[in-house]
Amino acid sequence: MLQRTVRRQNVQIGKRRWRPIAIALLPVLGIALLYLLLPDPGPRIRDLPILDTELYPIVGSLRAPGFSIPLVPGASSSSSDGRAAQLGRKLFHSSDLTPNGDMSCASCHASPTPLTVARPTLPQLVNLRFAHWFGSSGDTDSVGAATLAALEDPTHMASSRLFIVKQMLGPWRRDYEAVFGNLPGELLDPDALPSAGLPAPPPLQWEVNVAAAGLASMGDSHLLDSIISKAIGEHLAPALELSRRAFDRAPPPPGWVAAYEKMSPAHIAAVNQVYANVGVAIGSYLRGLVAFDSAFDRFADRWRENIPAAAALGDGFTDHELIGLKLFVGPGKCLSCHSGATLTDQKFHNSGLSQLGETIMGGRAVGSVRALTNPFNCIGPFGQKLRREASDCADITTLNTEDIRNLGAFKTPSLRNLAHRQRFMHDQRFTTLETTLAYYNELTDRAAIGQRDPALHPLGFTGEELEALAAFLNSLSSSVRDLNGVRH
Ligand code: HEC
Ligand code: HEC
Incomplete structure (x- = not known):
């Protein structure tokens, strides 16, 4: 009995406690209900007051360069460029270029054609004929020179030019000579060449003002501390320690440099000539690959000056992509x-x-020094051949390696053929286009080294706007065409 009374009292006390809370919640519920019933509160895509007459020339400037560009007139697999490209295609897919025989260019880059879908982690090797610099720091100035660097780079193919030249003298001789004529006489004695070897990498470092500016602008105090304590421990200037880290590169296997240096100058010259031709062949193949047949390009083709943009929509480029473009x-x-x-x-x-x-990358401040000292650059003895077109080499002759704006700067990548990518930015840190755009939307991090480009500002776009922007970027993807007429 007593128990029941106590319980009833408790229930009543409970009711009394809840009543004011329920009363307080009523207006909140009311507002929530109103919110659901009322129409959309406002545009989640801002007004974009861009006139068709303003947009038209911009669309023209982003449109594929037609195919009136100098794309090797009458290119076919029987022209000399076509034959070099045919050999280049075979070499690109062959694992004969590394001593272990376990890797080809295609192992990382996949076959660019006939696949329409790139290996999703790396930028697709397309439209390279229009690029000025290669790699995210622009270490090289032609596709051919980029190829030669990839072959000997310990983190890429880890091969050596002597090994590759020996392959041209051996199993690849017929293919090589069919394109480039007879191999140099000096090389025909099989015992004259060691089996592997390459020149010593040049000792690279920053000018003191660049290294000091790098040190002064470093955003991460933990990393700065580690540089300073290492420098103190080794009695080095901290700027020198930073420079050392920036150019750090695994040394070639023991004996390779000595074997190369033991050769006579005539042999060295002949080896470099054949090695450069391997770059010419693979470079010709890669320069033939273009991807300009995207939904955006077809929209641009349909749009005529005297009709509204909306009349040219359709075929993968809808109103949504048009908003993204704007x-x-x-x-x-x-x-x-x-x-x-x-x-x-x-x-x-x-x-x-x-x-x-823990990794810090100097970006263009490193790339510009590498490009200038690369023996296969435009002003080197094989430069013009590797570029495949005449050039005054102004890119190299006017290069300023002391420009401190280069610190932490990376190449503006092409935004074509991103649709199937799973990694973005030079260090592949973002796994989706959405996270990449979210970075631009907020721009919260401080630049780790150097100053962030003032042209970048947090976008503050809404979710719908970011979706439209991504839709536009995805409309820039297309299948790959081979302009050299290489058979696949
Ligand atoms: C171990 C993987 C790997 C192999 C093998 C490899 N690459 Fe690469 N390649 C990369 C990476 C990673 C990059 C991006 C480097 C950067 O951003 O600086 C790259 C960049 C390039 C670029 C520059 C692209 C651009 O848009 O600037 C070219 C050209 C290239 N590679 C050609 C080749 C060729 C030719 C071969 C074979 C001789 C080859 N690569 C072998 C991983 C590889
Ligand atoms: C100040 C010059 C600059 C501006 C402005 C700029 N970008 Fe970039 N963008 C870059 C650079 C440089 C990179 C490469 C950064 C890196 O690798 O660390 C990049 C990378 C990207 C990538 C990744 C591509 C890839 O291959 O990994 C996308 C996507 C992109 N930008 C889209 C945009 C969009 C959309 C805008 C406008 C909202 C924009 N960018 C504005 C310079 C710029």
């Missing part, structure tokens, strides 16, 4: 770096991404 051109200000048919200004900018964990 956001890209207008409030996004993306065109200030991603311009022209490959959507890159071919320049280098600091977007604040030079550090990943």
